[in-house]
Amino acid sequence: MKPIPGWADVILIPLVSVVLAALCAAVLVLAIDENPVEAMKLMIDGTLFRSAGWGFMLYYTTNFIFTGLAVSIAFHAALFNIGGEGQAMLGGLGVALVCLFIPWPHWTLAIIGASVGAMVFGAIWAAIPAYLQAKRGSHIVITTIMFNFIAAALLNYLLVNTLKPVGSMDPATASFPAGTHLPTFQDMAALVGFDGMFRGSPANVSFFLAIIACVALWALIWRTRLGYQIRALGHSPSAAQYAGISPAKIIVVTMLISGGLAGMMAVNTTQGEAERLILNFTEGAGFLGIAVALMGRSHPFGVFLAALLFGFLFQGGAELGFWTSIPRELILVIQALVILFVGALDNMVRMMVGQVFGLIGYKEAA
Amino acid sequence: MTAPAIELKGISKAFGPVQANKDISIRVMPGTIHGIIGENGAGKSTLMSILYGFYKADAGEVFIAGQKTEIPDSQAAIAAGIGMVFQHFKLVENFTVLENVVLGAEDGPRLGPSLRKARKQLTELAAEYELSIDPDAVIQDIGVGMQQRVEILKALYRQADILILDEPTGVLTPAEADQLFRILQRLKDEGKTIILITHKLREIMEATDTVSVMRRGEMTATVKTADTSPEELAELMVGRKVLLQVDKTPAKPGAxxxxxxxxxxxxxxxxxxxxxxxxxxxxxxxxxxxxxxxxxxxxxxxxxxxxxxxxxxxxxxxxxxxxxxxxxxxxxxxxxxxxxxxxxxxxxxxxMDFHAWENVAFGYHHDGAYQANRWLMNNAAIKADTEAKMGRFDVRPPNPALNAKNFSGGNQQKIVLAREIERNxxxxxxxxxxxxxxxxxxxxxxxxxxxxxxxxxxxxxxxxxxxxxxxxxxxxxxxxxxxxxxxxxxxxxxxxxxxxxxxxxxxxxx
Missing domain, CATH: 3.40.50.300 (P-loop containing nucleotide triphosphate hydrolases)
Structure with a gap:
């Protein structure tokens, strides 16, 4: 494979992948007799040229940042955590318990409590597969997938049997008390005099938590001893052993962080948006975290950009479903195409880009 | 004058920016043992891989027994009478010697006739070249010396006239190596041509008739072994005078x-x-x-x-x-x-994917001198330390930001040595x-x-x-x-x- 400069690897290749995915999607849109240019315009108008569109997009982005970071940190230790979905569900449970059973005087305290609840529950859910991998050698891909199903079943059971308010037909908890309600972007805009901005959109302060998480994780991975040991183990287990880095310990710690991050997503959805715990609130964000991490090259800043893109696709897709006859399923196909090009066909794109750089005479600096 | 068994003319091969072989020409006369010596990465293996059809040369021609020959794959190499004994044996561990010899050279869908034919030929080969071996022994039960013998027999069974051995003594005891050289001598006496690739000067001096020296992808010299010395060969390999002996005073053992x-x-x-x-x-x-x-x-x-x-x-x-x-x-x-x-x-x-400076902290990442505070590592301090160590151990290029895999083997080893020795x-x-x-x-x-x-x-x-x-x-x-x-x-x-x-x-x- 021909060498490519570093910046092209980080920026150009994901960009080319996205463009290719968009072209494929355009062909599909054409095939069902819709105008792809119109569709694209609709997605952009509905998402980027309306403050509420931004509000929706950033809400989704927040979820994807947390789950994307969760997958990324595991990737650095060469662990494939597919269990973000289940860990996020348990995070939701943690948030609900904290919000329902502790009387919070103010949201600033409640968000800290809920975050702790989300992280602890998510981490516990990741800890069991981590322990099984570290001590028993059970493959973490298998166990985390299975734990997704267990989490869904557990949540279902609790919502139907235990946490549902008496007399309610809806498998959800009671609404959280007002002291836990997080300010949305709409509230914050109103506070500084922009009444009506972000009207009705769910983005809330937890978006800033996601950004803090990006910075914190970057520092953890590249500036701390723990991050150093995680990366060492991920690159070479044999070398880690030689250096006296305990694989079992690093695997468990990494998965605790990963599960905690996945759980954090629930602060956004459960505390920030729904203000109660509902079934299936994760909406596949745990799985999308894998695509986000792949596209973001497991770098927190890359994850942030990738999460923005997927947030845009989510919100843009909703707009399409709203205004055109393009079915909801096609939106999923478009998202899948992005995942396909970014994740699975990465090397193909890389080769093409490499060829182009070869043609213009690029040589790797020795 | 007889045609050379193998003649390579102007062979060049580049991998990306690395020129592995530069305009290499070499003549190997039939019935001789021709040594190719060079340091790791000098391009010996690449050259032989081209001859055996693993790589395609960017330029150049191959002549076998005077005939210009294209070798697009290893099947063509075998057809041209070239046999290769790899450094890492390619044998099926739980097959017998006989099965391994036949593998890939069966005559038809039924195995029986092939095995019978091979058994007969193996007996003949054993007699002709003093390569006696039990055809029914299972590979994993016999020693490495014997396994290598199976590799040689495999090549001979496929009618090889030219035998290439890549670093054949790496896994052998000195006695086994001596035995191998006796076998090679015998093969030579029977008219086979042998190319011996090695980085060990001693083997070249002992076993070969002619030796070619490679350095950085180029053939720097081809000389009669009898006319040269280890010192001269070492100088040709490295490009400067080298001390082959370690200067040291008697030890003063303590507690x-x-x-x-x-x-x-x-x-x-x-x-x-x-x-x-x-x-x-x-x-x-x-x-x-x-x-x-x-x-x-x-x-x-x-x-x-x-x-x-x-x-x-x-x-x-x-x-x-x-x-x-x-x-x-x-x-x-x-x-x-x-x-x-x-x-x-x-x-x-x-x-290998870590920067040099990250590798210098490896194993000593808890060292107080490498920490900025309770939470963060002091990457600047590690880089400075790396730069100093690289200077003292003459690591080239002295660039702490380069990944470990981008250094040559010797410089990688110097990084490890610097890290460990300087811990006193x-x-x-x-x-x-x-x-x-x-x-x-x-x-x-x-x-x-x-x-x-x-x-x-x-x-x-x-x-x-x-x-x-x-x-x-x-x-x-x-x-x-x-x-x-x-x-x-x-x-x-x-x-x-x-x-x-x-x-x-x-x-x-x-």
């Missing part, structure tokens, strides 16, 4: 630093790897452990390095080391003054310090090890290179099948005696 008493290791698969090993290393001396790879030396190093459990006792500066419990890991060992240059730097000693350890464990390292760097690495010894440190050296053991060690212990066969002083022994010990024969008893 015992490391005392190993009846150490036993059983690995995860239940194989008894180290058997009742006892040894002592004193301050200011080098104890060399000789032996063919896979006779328990690696496990011994792993136990001392803290990542292999064992029974028995090990005392470091008089205090026992934990061999199984919580304090049996690399970190605790380093804290006790043990530094370790592992046998496999690419798998253990370095993280009481005991330095060194495994295969010059494996895959170019001659120029070997000289430097040997000097560093001796310098550490002269500072009064204890050094345990494990190497499969007998020359290295002989020239560095103050005492030599030979390991075979997990046991120490005996200890010798380098001045009182020779390669023959050590070779016998390495093969499990106790010279004194015999």
């Amino acid at each position: 015992p630093i490391l005392e190993v008493d009846r150490l036993n290791v059983t690995d995860a698969a239940g194989v008894h790897r180290v058997k009742d090993v006892s040894l002592t290393v004193r301050a200011g001396e080098v104890l060399g452990i000789a032996g063919v790879a896979g006779n328990g030396q690696s496990e011994l190093l792993e136990v001392l390095g803290g990542y292999q459990s064992a029974t028995g006792t090990i005392r470091m500066n008089g205090q026992p080391l934990d061999l199984t419990g919580r304090a049996s890991d690399g970190q605790s060992r380093r804290a006790r003054g043990i530094a370790h240059v592992p046998e496999d730097r690419q798998r253990e000693g370095l993280i 350890p009481d005991l330095l464990l060194v495994g295969q310090p010059t494996r895959g390292v170019d001659i120029g760097a070997i000289e430097f690495i040997h000097q560093q090890i001796i310098a550490l010894r002269d500072q009064g440190k204890a050094i345990l050296l494990v190497s499969v290179e007998l020359d290295e053991i002989m020239s560095l060690s103050d005492r030599i212990a030979v390991m075979f099948d997990g046991s120490i066969m005996g200890e010798r002083l380098p001045q009182d022994t020779d390669e023959r005696e050590l070779g016998l010990l390495m093969a499990g024969m106790n010279g004194k008893a015999a």
Whole structure:
């Protein structure tokens, strides 16, 4: 494979992948007799040229940042955590318990409590597969997938049997008390005099938590001893052993962080948006975290950009479903195409880009 | 005049920016043993891979017995009468010798006739070239010397007239190597042409008629072996004068630093790897452990390095080391003054995708000097330290930001050595310090090890290179099948005696 400069690897290749995915999607849109240019315009108008569109997009982005970071940190230790979905569900449970059973005087305290609840529950859910991998050698891909199903079943059971308010037909908890309600972007805009901005959109302060998480994780991975040991183990287990880095310990710690991050997503959805715990609130964000991490090259800043893109696709897709006859399923196909090009066909794109750089005479600096 | 068995004209091959072969021309006369010598990465293997059809040359022509020949794949090479014996044997472990010889050269869908034919031919070949072997032995039950013989027989069975051997003695004891050279001589006498690729000067001098020297992708010289000397060849390989002998004064051994008493290791698969090993290393001396790879030396190093459990006792500066419990890991060992240059730097000693500076902190990442505060590491301090170490150990290029994989083998090894030696350890464990390292760097690495010894440190050296053991060690212990066969002083022994010990024969008893 021909060498490519570093910046092209980080920026150009994901960009080319996205463009290719968009072209494929355009062909599909054409095939069902819709105008792809119109569709694209609709997605952009509905998402980027309306403050509420931004509000929706950033809400989704927040979820994807947390789950994307969760997958990324595991990737650095060469662990494939597919269990973000289940860990996020348990995070939701943690948030609900904290919000329902502790009387919070103010949201600033409640968000800290809920975050702790989300992280602890998510981490516990990741800890069991981590322990099984570290001590028993059970493959973490298998166990985390299975734990997704267990989490869904557990949540279902609790919502139907235990946490549902008496007399309610809806498998959800009671609404959280007002002291836990997080300010949305709409509230914050109103506070500084922009009444009506972000009207009705769910983005809330937890978006800033996601950004803090990006910075914190970057520092953890590249500036701390723990991050150093995680990366060492991920690159070479044999070398880690030689250096006296305990694989079992690093695997468990990494998965605790990963599960905690996945759980954090629930602060956004459960505390920030729904203000109660509902079934299936994760909406596949745990799985999308894998695509986000792949596209973001497991770098927190890359994850942030990738999460923005997927947030845009989510919100843009909703707009399409709203205004055109393009079915909801096609939106999923478009998202899948992005995942396909970014994740699975990465090397193909890389080769093409490499060829182009070869043609213009690029040589790797020795 | 007869046509050369092989003639290469103007062969060039580039991998990306790296020119592996530059305009190489060579003539190998029939019925000779032609050596190709060069450092790692000089392009020997690439050249032979082109000849065997693994790579396609960017430019150049191949003539076999005077005929211009295209070799697009290994089938074509075999058809042209070329046989290759790889450094790492390509045998099916649980097949018999006969089955391995036939594999890939069956006459038809039914195996019976092929096997019968092969059995007959094998008997004939054995008689003709003195390559006797039991055709029904299973590969995993026979020694490496025999396995290599099977590889040679495979080539001969496929009517090879030209035999290429890539670093054939890497896994052999000296006695097995001598036997191999006798076989090669015999093959030559029967009219076969042999190309011997090696980086060992001694083998070239012993076995070949003509030798070609490669350096950095170029053929620098082709000379009659009788007309040259090891010193001249070394100079041609490296491009400058090289000291082949290590300059050192007699050791002044002090107090015992490391005392190993009846150490036993059983690995995860239940194989008894180290058997009742006892040894002592004193301050200011080098104890060399000789032996063919896979006779328990690696496990011994792993136990001392803290990542292999064992029974028995090990005392470091008089205090026992934990061999199984919580304090049996690399970190605790380093804290006790043990530094370790592992046998496999690419798998253990370095993280190939890490920057050089990250590798310099490797294993010492808890060192206070590398921390900025309680939470963060001080990357700037590590980089500065790396730059200083690179300067003192002459690592080229001296760029801490380069990834480990972008350095040559010798420079990678220098990074590991710099990291471990500059910790000023009481005991330095060194495994295969010059494996895959170019001659120029070997000289430097040997000097560093001796310098550490002269500072009064204890050094345990494990190497499969007998020359290295002989020239560095103050005492030599030979390991075979997990046991120490005996200890010798380098001045009182020779390669023959050590070779016998390495093969499990106790010279004194015999």
